[in-house]
Amino acid sequence: MNARVTVRMVILAVLSITLTACKQEAPPEASAKSAEPSGQAVNVNPGREMAEDFALLDEEGRKVRLSDLRGKIVVLEWTNYDCPFVQRHYEADTMEGLEAKYGDHVVWLAINSTHYSDTAGNKAWVEEQGLAYPVLDDHEGEVARAYGARTTPHMFVIDREGYVVYEGAIDNDPTGRGADEPVNYVDEALKRLVLRKDVEVSETKPYGCSVKLAQ
Numbered sequence: 001m002n003a004r005v006t007v008r009m010v011i012l013a014v015l016s017i018t019l020t021a022c023k024q025e026a027p028p029e030a031s032a033k034s035a036e037p038s039g040q041a042v043n044v045n046p047g048r049e050m051a052e053d054f055a056l057l058d059e060e061g062r063k064v065r066l067s068d069l070r071g072k073i074v075v076l077e078w079t080n081y082d083c084p085f086v087q088r089h090y091e092a093d094t095m096e097g098l099e100a101k102y103g104d105h106v107v108w109l110a111i112n113s114t115h116y117s118d119t120a121g122n123k124a125w126v127e128e129q130g131l132a133y134p135v136l137d138d139h140e141g142e143v144a145r146a147y148g149a150r151t152t153p154h155m156f157v158i159d160r161e162g163y164v165v166y167e168g169a170i171d172n173d174p175t176g177r178g179a180d181e182p183v184n185y186v187d188e189a190l191k192r193l194v195l196r197k198d199v200e201v202s203e204t205k206p207y208g209c210s211v212k213l214a215q
Contacts, residue, residue, distance in 0.1 A: 073105060149211050
């Protein structure tokens with residue numbers, strides 16, 4: 001009997017030691033959290049890309065540098081005044097109306113990368129349309145290539161920190177016949193940026209004439 005009692009006591013002692021050791025171990029969740037570095041910045045939008053800086057001349061021959069506009073919301077509009085898609089949108093007041101809607105909240109820059117364009121032609125277009133924003137000359141196509149601009153129009157929206165937060169079409173109506181549920185993607189992006197909210201739609205497929213780049 002004494003031997004049986006001794007064995008039972010040894011077993012109980014071993015179990016007690018094992019349970020105590022288990023209680024002292026940290027749960028997996030707590031261990032994982034404690035391993036995270038503290039005070040480290042986290043990019044909540046890792047897919048964003050910093051907008052390429054550039055310096056181009058406007059229709060008056062003044063240099064416009066993108067990096068000088070840091071801290072402001074910027075819209076880049078690839079344009080070509082010979083393109084029927086561009087002409088349709090200007091007849092409908094799409095671009096000018098949107099630029100006027102946001103006023104001082106947004107800097108709007110049209111860029112003409114057509115290889116045969118020049119500042120004189122851009123100036124004539126600005127005056128003809130009565131534009132309140134400049135048309136920048138990129139006839140060598142360097143900025144268009146840097147951004148991957150493919151069509152006119154092709155829109156890019158840049159936030160206050162200098163990141164491209166939207167690129168693609170101006171809207172969801174490529175034919176001009178009216179979409180069932182019309183959406184102006186640039187307008188939607190600007191609404192959220194002005195309120196300091198994240199843009200919900202970051203990319204769509206642009207439509208229009210191909211950018212006529214220099215060969």
